[in-house]
Amino acid sequence: MPGFATxxxxxxxxxxxxxxxxxxxxxxxxxxRRAEWIALTLAPVGVLxxxxxxxxxxxSGAPVVYIVGGFAPPLGIALRAxxxxxxxxxxTAAIISAACFFARSGFATPKGEPEAxxxxxxxxxxxxxxxxxxxxxxxxxxxxxxxxxxxxxFAAVPIVCLDGRPETLVAALRYLLFALFGSVFYLLxxxxxxxxxxxxxxxxxxxxxxxxxAVYAAAGLMTAGLLAKTALFPxxxxxPPAHANAxxxxxxxxxxxxxxxxxxxxxxxxFDVLPKLPSETAMxxxxxxxxxxxxxxxxxxxxQQRLKLLIxxxxxxxxxxxxxxxxxxxxxxAWSMDAWIGGVMQTLSHAFAKAxxxxxxxxxxxxxxHDRIKDLGGLGRAMPMTVFALGIGGLSLMGLPPSGGFAAxxxxxxxxxxxxxxxxxxxxxxxxxxxxxxxYRILAPALSGEPAALNSAPARSREAIALAxxxxxxxxxxxxQSFFSLIEIGRLPVVGP
Amino acid sequence: xxTAATLSGLTGAILVGLGLYGLIADPRPLRKILAFNILGSxxxxxxxxxxxxxxxxxxxxxxVPQAMVITGIVVAxxxxxxxxAILLRLVSETGRASLRPDTPGAAQTPGD
Numbered sequence: 118m119p120g121f122a123t124x125x126x127x128x129x130x131x132x133x134x135x136x137x138x139x140x141x142x143x144x145x146x147x148x149x150r151r152a153e154w155i156a157l158t159l160a161p162v163g164v165l166x167x168x169x170x171x172x173x174x175x176x177s178g179a180p181v182v183y184i185v186g187g188f189a190p191p192l193g194i195a196l197r198a199x200x201x202x203x204x205x206x207x208x209t210a211a212i213i214s215a216a217c218f219f220a221r222s223g224f225a226t227p228k229g230e231p232e233a234x235x236x237x238x239x240x241x242x243x244x245x246x247x248x249x250x251x252x253x254x255x256x257x258x259x260x261x262x263x264x265x266x267x268x269x270x271f272a273a274v275p276i277v278c279l280d281g282r283p284e285t286l287v288a289a290l291r292y293l294l295f296a297l298f299g300s301v302f303y304l305l306x307x308x309x310x311x312x313x314x315x316x317x318x319x320x321x322x323x324x325x326x327x328x329x330x331a332v333y334a335a336a337g338l339m340t341a342g343l344l345a346k347t348a349l350f351p352x353x354x355x356x357p358p359a360h361a362n363a364x365x366x367x368x369x370x371x372x373x374x375x376x377x378x379x380x381x382x383x384x385x386x387x388f389d390v391l392p393k394l395p396s397e398t399a400m401x402x403x404x405x406x407x408x409x410x411x412x413x414x415x416x417x418x419x420x421q422q423r424l425k426l427l428i429x430x431x432x433x434x435x436x437x438x439x440x441x442x443x444x445x446x447x448x449x450x451a452w453s454m455d456a457w458i459g460g461v462m463q464t465l466s467h468a469f470a471k472a473x474x475x476x477x478x479x480x481x482x483x484x485x486x487h488d489r490i491k492d493l494g495g496l497g498r499a500m501p502m503t504v505f506a507l508g509i510g511g512l513s514l515m516g517l518p519p520s521g522g523f524a525a526x527x528x529x530x531x532x533x534x535x536x537x538x539x540x541x542x543x544x545x546x547x548x549x550x551x552x553x554x555x556x557y558r559i560l561a562p563a564l565s566g567e568p569a570a571l572n573s574a575p576a577r578s579r580e581a582i583a584l585a586x587x588x589x590x591x592x593x594x595x596x597x598q599s600f601f602s603l604i605e606i607g608r609l610p611v612v613g614p
Numbered sequence: 615x616x617t618a619a620t621l622s623g624l625t626g627a628i629l630v631g632l633g634l635y636g637l638i639a640d641p642r643p644l645r646k647i648l649a650f651n652i653l654g655s656x657x658x659x660x661x662x663x664x665x666x667x668x669x670x671x672x673x674x675x676x677x678v679p680q681a682m683v684i685t686g687i688v689v690a691x692x693x694x695x696x697x698x699a700i701l702l703r704l705v706s707e708t709g710r711a712s713l714r715p716d717t718p719g720a721a722q723t724p725g726d
Contacts, residue, residue, distance in 0.1 A: 260682055267689045271696060278700060286704040287713055290643060290697065297650050297693050298637055304686055305630070305657045311679060312664035 120182055120197065120257075120320045121190060126173035127183035130196040130255050133166045133206060137248035144241045149232035152240035153224070160214040163247060167206040174203045175599060180607040182257075190318035195257040197319075199607025201461060202254045204600075205381060208465055209250045212373050212472045212586070217243060219476050219582045220366035235279050239367070245272035246370060253378040259307050259317040259390070262382055263300065266346065270296040273375045276367040277359045288358035295345050295355040299379070302342030309335035322390050336391055336399070343386070346379035349403075349440060350410035353433045357417075360429040365479020368425065369586075372432045373472035377464055380439055384460075387447060388608070400444035407440025408544040415551030419558065424478045424488040427555055428471070431514060434548060435467045438529065441541050445532045452535040454605065459528030461604045466513050466521025466590045473586030474510035477503045480579060484571040493562040495569035502580040504563045510587040511556030516549045521593025623663050629656025643704075643711050647697045654690040658683045 140159040144152035173181050180199040187193070198206070220243075224236040249272055252265035270293065278289035311317055313331040326332055348356040360372050387396065414434030421427040442460030446453045480503050481496060482488035497504040513522030526545055533541035633653025637646050661679045668676020705711050 260685075264685060264689070267693070271692065274696065274700075278703075281703065281707070283704060283708045286700055286707065290700045290704065291713055293693070293697050293700065294637070294643075294646055294650070297697070298634075298653075300689075300693075301650065301653050301657055305660065308657065308661045308664055308679065308682070311682075312667055315668070315676075 120180065121184065121195065122182065123184045123187075124177065124179075124182045126170065126177075126181050127196075129166055129170050129173065130181060130183040130198055131185070133163065133170065133251045134196075134248060134255065136163060136166065137244045137251065141241055141244040141248060144237075144244060149230075149237060150226045152237055153221070153226065156217050156240045156244050157221070159244070160210065160217045160247065163210040163251075164207070164214055167203070167210040170198050171203040171207055171603060174198055174200055174606055175603050178606060190258070190321055191316040194261055195318060195320075196255045197257040197607075198255055200602075200604045201381070201384070201607070203606075204461065204465065204604055205254045205377070206251060208468050209247065209254070209374055211589070212370060212468060213243065213247045213250075215472065215582050215586055216366040216370050216476075219369070219579055220364070222576060222579065223364060223366065238275060239279060239364075242272045242276050243366075243370070246276075246375065250374055250378055253381060257319050259310065259319065259322075261317075262385075263304055263307055266303065266379065266382070267300055269375060269378055270300065270346075273371055276371065277363045279364055279367065282362070284358070285362040288355075288362045291355045292359040295348075295352065299342040299345035302338045302345075304342075306335040306337075306339030306342065309338070319385060319389050323392065326391055326393055328394050332391070332394065336386070336394065339386060340383065340399075340403075343379040343383045344406070347376050347383070347436060348433060349436060350406050350413055350433070353410065353414070353436075356433055357426055357429040360432060360475075361423065361425040365476050365482075368429075368475040368479070369472040372429065372475055373468040376432065376436060377468060380436070380464070387443065392447070396447065397444070400447055403440045403443045404445075404541060407437040407443075408541065410434060410437030410440070411544055411548040412437075412551070415548055415555065418555040419551065422490060424481065424490055424493070424559065425475070427490065427559065428474050428478055431552070431555060432467075432471060434552070435463070435471070435514060438463045438467075438526065438545070438548065441529050441533070441545070444538065445529065445536055445541070448536065450536055452532040454608075455528045455535070456532035457608065458601060458604060459525050459532060462521055462528065462593065462596075463525035466525055466593045468590075469586050469593070470510040470513040470520075470522065470590035473506050473583045473588075473590065474514075476579070476583035476586065477506040477510070480575045480583065481507075484573055484575050485569065486572045490558060491562060493559070493569075494566035496563040497560075497565075498568035499571050500569075500575055500580065502577075502584050503575060504560070506580070506584040506587045507559055507563070508556075509584070509591055511552075511560065513587070513590040513593075515552040515556055516545075519594040520591045521596075522590065524594050524596070619663050619666055622659055626656045626659035626663070629653065629659065632656075641713065643697075643701050643713055647694055647701070650697075651690065651694060654686070658686060661686070 140155045144155050180197045183196040185194045224239045226236045249269035256262045274293045278285040314325045345352040411434050418427050418430035445456030513520040516522045516526035530545050633649045636649025661683045665676045665679040
């Protein structure tokens with residue numbers, strides 16, 4: 118039976134998890150400056166492993182599987198990488214690497230000191246995040262996924278309050294409370310599913326799940342919990358202060374990757390565990406919440422006075438687009454593959470665009486000494502690369518061609534039109550206009566006036582990292598055919614109505 | 615006839631309800647953390663009953679939910695410790711335990 122035996126390349130999956138865990142352990146043992154070097158060495162190795170996994174998945178045309186300890190489910194635990202996992206692993210490794218190199222100047226251990234608190238914490242936590250994200254994308258077991266989500270929360274929350282200012286502590290505590298609410302609900306759902314079917318393996322469950330009350334209750338609880346963690350409207354209140362107050366490299370990882378992990382789990386849950394459940398109403402509800410997120414998040418972004426908060430509210434809006442994919446891709450219609458690719462494309466292009474924009478915003482704030490939007494005048498002349506990064510990232514957020522964001526929104530738009538679900542068409546178009554508005558609010562002052570006086574010139578290499586990330590978001594619009602073949606691998610055949 | 619399992623299930627449900635209410639309704643952070651623990655206890659109790667259901671299938675008791683509860687307790691303990699640590703730091707910085715972001719320069723979120 119496929120999916121229950123280790124395949125070729127399966128050992129890469131366990132390597133992708135063990136490497137950051139080993140790095141984290143070694144960093145704790147060796148401490149100080151060595152933690153930085155371990156993170157900087159292992160993150161690019163992680164990119165190579167992710168590349169190897171993606172190549173394996175693409176070559177075999179089927180998910181890569183590793184059975185931990187040789188005990189097949191339901192006794193043991195399986196790690197599985199389908200096309201979506203592979204592309205998320207690659208995105209994670211690339212953005213974590215970029216964030217590590219970007220963070221070097223901000224989190225260097227001072228000369229002459231063996232260890233400083235904030236740098237040591239950052240370099241260990243970023244490896245913890247890397248490990249947790251990889252487990253989320255690879256795990257084939259619902260309880261294992263719960264542990265991965267917790268690991269992710271515990272690594273992400275302290276990054277928010279690294280500098281210890283009171284407002285960052287409040288933001289971190291609120292983030293933690295929302296996340297804990299989410300995890301406890303998810304856990305309750307896991308318990309109900311185990312009680313009903315005696316297994317938590319995703320493939321085994323997919324074959325056993327029947328539409329019955331326990332499953333509906335579990336699905337509702339798990340979905341509600343995961344929505345709180347992914348900050349979908351109306352559970353988004355924790356996100357803007359947390360993401361806006363974290364250090365730039367941290368914001369980039371939190372906004373690009375950490376909120377995508379619970380979303381990835383929701384996709385696993387509805388597409389892989391519960392595809393047999395009649396779910397039209399539930400999916401329409403998810404998309405309606407997504408639409409509300411797009412509109413409310415964008416309007417709030419338009420009203421922000423600070424650059425980092427504006428970008429954080431834009432994350433709230435862009436997360437909304439991800440949920441438009443649910444009613445469209447799950448219906449089993451001719452448009453469902455378009456919607457699926459659109460949703461995946463939105464996940465990736467937002468990750469790269471937003472990581473680059475948060476880094477650019479961090480650079481601007483550092484050089485100007487503030488991030489008030491109305492006082493950004495002349496930034497374009499003083500820091501052209503940084504403003505260019507904000508512009509290119511903004512292009513993808515608006516969904517203008519040629520960019521990954523355009524491909525994503527176009528696919529979702531055509532899928533909604535083909536499905537006859539016109540309400541999403543209106544939301545996507547309105548969201549694009551509003552995004553144009555808030556990106557204009559950044560660029561209009563930044564591109565006018567005399568060159569701004571900078572407190573300190575930004576490092577060219579850090580500007581280049583921010584720009585490179587947003588350029589990846591742009592280039593996703595020109596993705597080759599093999600990219601599309603990859604993200605279709607491992608989609609279970611959707612049962613049509 | 616109410617069996618022990620039904621009674622424990624109802625108790626679990628009540629704990630989950632109380633914990634959820636406290637987590638949402640009480641503005642004080644320490645109360646929220648305690649409410650989270652009550653909510654967690656309710657969930658763990660439900661897991662205990664699920665282990666008993668395995669017992670009905672012929673096992674003395676299904677060990678998997680028990681293993682999950684132990685993991686869950688460790689996670690909840692770690693989460694509480696992290697939350698308390700952040701709260702203590704907040705109190706030592708500002709002298710107050712409040713989640714209202716009204717410190718000068720703090721991020722303003724509507725509807726809070």
